[in-house]
Amino acid sequence: MCFRDYLSKRAVNNTVLMMMMDYGFIHLWNSSYLSGNLSSYKNLVVLCMDKESFTVIDNSFPNQ
Numbered sequence: 001m002c003f004r005d006y007l008s009k010r011a012v013n014n015t016v017l018m019m020m021m022d023y024g025f026i027h028l029w030n031s032s033y034l035s036g037n038l039s040s041y042k043n044l045v046v047l048c049m050d051k052e053s054f055t056v057i058d059n060s061f062p063n064q
Helices: 003-010 023-035 051-060
Strands: 016-019 044-048
Touching: 003 044, 023 044, 023 051, 044 051
Parallel strands: 016 044
Antiparallel strands: none
């Protein structure tokens, strides 16, 4: 699946909430995720810019 197709599948009303992060900002991202109740957004897409952040996110949300 290409990235455009993935975004289309995640979109709600043609809108995607996209967050970019790397490991240096993992704590800021986690704080935003929790305080913003971002788990309720079906159209949230997180772009991990390095392997370390991907590993943390992948282990935190294995069924996503």
